Amino acid sequence: MNKTKVFLLALAGLFAVSCATNTVDEPTVAQSNAVAKKFVNTPESAVKGEVILYVDEATAAQLEGAEVATRSGVSSLDAVVSEIGATAVTPVFNMMVNAELKRELNMHRWYTVSFPESVDIEIAAKRLASVKEVECVQFSTKVAVPKTTATEVDPSEIAQTRSDDVPFDDPMLPLQWHYRNLGLQSTHPKVKAGADINLFPAWEHTSGRSDIIVAVVDEGVCYTHEDLAGNMLANEAELNGAEGVDDDNNGYVDDIYGYNFVHNGRVSWSRSGDSGHGTHVAGTVAAVNNNGIGVAGVAGGTGNGDGVKMISCQIISGGDAAGASATAKAVEYAADRGACILQNSWGFGAGQIANDSQFESGQTSVERAAFEYFMTKKNNPNLEGGIVIFAAGNDGKAVAGYPAAYNELIAVTAIAPDGLPTYYTCYDRGCNVAAPGGEYAPTTWAEPGCVLSTLPNDKYGFSQGTSMACPHVSGIAALAISYALDNNIVLTLPELKDIVVSSVNNLNPYLTGFKTNVSGGTLNLASYNNKMGTGLIDAYKVLMAVRGTKCIPIPVGEEVIINIASYIGDGTNDKIKMLESEISEEAIDALGIEDVKWMGGKLMLTCTKPGCALVTLKYVAGGTNVGGGQITGGMATEQEFAFVARYGVTYDEGTLEPNNPGGWL
Secondary structure, three states, rough: OHHHHHHHHHHHHHHOOOOOOOOOOOOOOOHHHHHOOOOOOOOOEEEEEEEEEEEEEEHHHHHHHOOEEOOOOOOOHHHHHOOOHHHHHHHHOOOOOOHHHHOOOHHHHHHEEEOOOOOOOOHHHHHOOOOOEEEEEEEEEEEOOOOOOOOEOOOOHHOOOOOOOOOOOOOHHOOOOOOOOOOOOOOOOOOOOOOOOHHHHHHHOOOOOOOOEEEEEEEOOOOOOOOOHHHHHOOOOHHHOOOOOOOOOOOOOOOOEEEEEOOOOOOOOOOOOOHHHHHHHHHHHHOOOOOOOOOOOOOOOOOOOOOOOEEEEEEEEOOOHHHHHHHHHHHHHHHHHOOOEEEEOOOOOOOOOOOOHHHHHOOOOHHHHHHHHHHOOOOEEEEEEOOOEEEOOOOOOEOOOOOOOOOOOEOOOOEOOOOOOOOOOOOEEEEEEEOOOOOOOOOOOOOEEEEEEEEEEOOEEEEEOOHHEEEEEHHHHHHHHHHHHOOOOOOEHHHHHHHHHEEEOOHHHHHHOEEEEOOOEEEEEEHOOOOOOEEEOHHHHHHHHHOEEEEEEEEOOOOOEEHHHOOOOOOOOOOOOOEEEOHHHHHHHOOEEEEEEEOEEEEEEEOOOEEEEEEEEEEEEEOOOEOOOEEEOEEEEEEEEEEEEEOOEEEOOOOEEEEEEOOOO
């Protein structure tokens, strides 16, 4: 019997033996069953001395107008509040900001009841659930504290790094294989060239915009870090205001670069128990690019103040984690501060919540209410709503953890430098797209195959996890919105989510046989086939999807025949005739294009270099010949395509020339 059923049966038993008060009658069996249905979750891993209620509209109005926090004027509720010795009944959400939209979403009906920790939380919840005006009851479950660790970079490792042929001058950028993987054996013994997010070609189109805000919901971000400070969003009213005062009247005191929702104060990163997790995540999203120090961020700009801005919504602090109430507040705060991307490398244990209906039990869960608000609120003129991105989890289970698994959110799985699933990644149900999460080398535990990013106090280090994969997707989403803004394209939230999960490279051809992991165990790769989400996200393809340009993949070094008809319309018209088109010198140079031949509806060529290039190809619409003069025929038309040439081999360490097969496309 599962834990939920055990808890609900126990709850019914508690009701049967509980003593009635003068104001609350002892419930019947039928009433006990009705009460049991009000519970969103179990008390496992819940904050003590706290229960969350969703009340009816009339009771919410009474509570809003109450002069005393524990006296609503609803006699049945007031009686139970008094019985359990409650010290406060407070709204979960901040109705001082954007109240109209929050009321439309019924967020004003969520309340937190606080009482002494000595009071049995299950008894208190049971008594509150017996009140008919209470529609659902939720224990304030704590999020799981990440167990990942980071290995600081040895400065001598930087000196040995190749620094040629990179777009920015950040000295550690060549070590960030997850952006561009050259297949160097020093990264990982089974490395595959191209097992990356294909970021460099995307940077040729955009590297971010400072009017896009990403909220990092995690441990506190070290906002003073030399490589992050320039891309942290300051709350100017609080920055220039008086210490200890809510200068902007948003309900939070001294929330300059975000807020610590665990300890109710300024963002922190140096308490005992902090791991630097949030700072590492933030560096991947938007470490400042081209500033001559440290690492680069996916959407970190060009060094001219044009990187995306970040705020820190801290739900893990000093080894402790926020409960559901504080976590929901953090998500709400992100929306109220203007974020349009919510980066989440946290969650509950995989399988702790079984399915979407359990996540939405009762009216809904308080976290679900917060996510709905974030996804509804329009904080960017070119995106209708906000996108929520989660790490799938590191339990190695065939299901993402919640909230990541919830069908309206994007859950990110993790690959290693070999282009294969990592040994720790969750996969299959609830997982949407893959990104590099890094992995220690088999048996040796060498760290260059992990993800390199920022650590607190101006440090840098390698770490692994779906936590590290997730910010790659958040950064790419920021690039997509940046590109949309640059080109006056307005995206709906469903359009952006579709672009993110469909602009990928296929993982399945590589998912055969077995893989040895760092502890000497093996993964049966067939178990991951079609279960890592849609594929490995590709930043360049994402931008081309925003642009409306179809990508044509081409293996480097092979003569290929491209059937252009398969990329026009729905791809089923095999009668389309190609016209000879001029491929620009820029494209020819970028891809080393040779041996171009036109053959009816097909194009034959060879790309000798990896890269991406835009080409305009002409074809006949409505016949096999172009009309004009004495000829009745079709119309000459044209369409833009993106050639994406990738190596299918690894590289020789010294010459960077391709050698043995087994790479990536």
